[in-house]
Amino acid sequence: MTDRVVPPTARQRRRPTKQGIVLSEELIVETAMRLIEEHGAEALSVRRLGRALGADPSSLYRYFRHTDDLMLAVADELIGRTLRIWRPTGYWRADLRDLGLRMHAGALAHPRAAVLSSHRVTGRDHEIQAVETIIGVLRDAGFPDAEAVRIYHAFVDQALAFAALDSASTALPRPAREAEAAVWRATYARLPADTHPHIAATARHLMTDMPRSSYPMALDLLLSAAAARLAEIRDGTDT
């Protein structure tokens, strides 16, 4: 290995693969996202990606230092796509609710990117734009700076965290999912009321609620708590 690492943006001398395709960072990221969306997150490997691109796996290391680097590029593209289809209305709570649901939906297919982008800073364009936008919504709504940052942080992490969590269950093959439901019925729905009164009393609700994602509920709770804080702040300031 001489340098191998990535020359940044200006590549010249692009030579086509044996199979005739010309690599580029965008093409690689697009192909990776397509593979993930079509065959699930765990179906992405450097070798499979190389095969899909018609290139030797090791070629990709001319563009990304490791797989994490590639996933960070995927994450930034994901942020970009999400922001692009989001239209703020000016009502902060509705806007954040919409954005949260969109982030969750987008990240659901890309859990690895979601986890990475929560603790790695890419410093890429889309990421910066997202931070600016969300903090802007909160500050414009009237949250003081420190509070805006804390709510921003909880909001983003919650969307990403639930997406990563929920992706594990949506990735489960259908028969396995039905097996899970069967365990619920076989175990929890049959616990006697004298040893497990609370489960027995709520078994009906458990069986309908547990197979669904709890993210919408968690999001609404977060937003209404934020609204309550904002009301307090306004009262305290105005009066």
Add this chain to the structure above:
Amino acid sequence: MTDRVVPPTARQRRRPTKQGIVLSEELIVETAMRLIEEHGAEALSVRRLGRALGADPSSLYRYFRHTDDLMLAVADELIGRTLRIWRPTGYWRADLRDLGLRMHAGALAHPRAAVLSSHRVTGRDHEIQAVETIIGVLRDAGFPDAEAVRIYHAFVDQALAFAALDSASTALPRPAREAEAAVWRATYARLPADTHPHIAATARHLMTDMPRSSYPMALDLLLSAAAARLAEIRDGTDT
């Protein structure tokens, strides 16, 4: 492969490994947890676990059908340990806050178990006990059944989701973590106010808040939203 699968609880004929140790489900789970806690979640592999136990890796498949099965056993043991050191005081909000923090802390070292236990039902003792306990706290506080289940679900998933998310950053080696902080300083702290006014205005807060886990904030938001709902419910019922 004849049957291989797991004979349930009653094993007879236990024969020691070549290195003289006698396997058992508990010993395997304990050893797995020890390995994870000592060397990180990604350090656990069937082969390493076998080595640590003084057994051939394939022997473990007499006790667990796949790695997920093992992780589910780890998850149940984790729930057990967490519940065991938790002492409810009777104040639902304080109790749930304490439990949430403990679950988060416990699962932080076992992210894979956390993710699995959120969407796979083990039906094991500790899991059942945890469900009964938490729903009990909520119902005793006065939440109606449907609401208690929804809040339970959001509460548990939030603790597990943030644990899985946060574990990725705590697992990061120290130099890498410092590199992240450097990116924050180099990129976000220097964005000019005319193009990125909100980031510029809050840069100071971002730099102190972002490296920390947002789970405590998210937990408090969830609990205060729940408290507000409870107050509404009580008012609506009483008056």
Add this chain to the structure above:
DNA sequence: ACCTTATGACAACACCGTTGACCTGTTAAC
């Protein structure tokens, strides 16, 4: 003492990420 069989061991399969060495087409300079 024998027979059955549960259970541990072995070897193999098909993957994985990553890297050092090599080779060649493209480009820029002459």
Add this chain to the structure above:
DNA sequence: GTTAACAGGTCAACGGTGTTGTCATAAGGT
């Protein structure tokens, strides 16, 4: 045009992974 440099694609290998088919043997019941 010719040539020389080198970016970037390719090859082969390393050391890992989960998992399974087959075999051998010690433990337990009779």
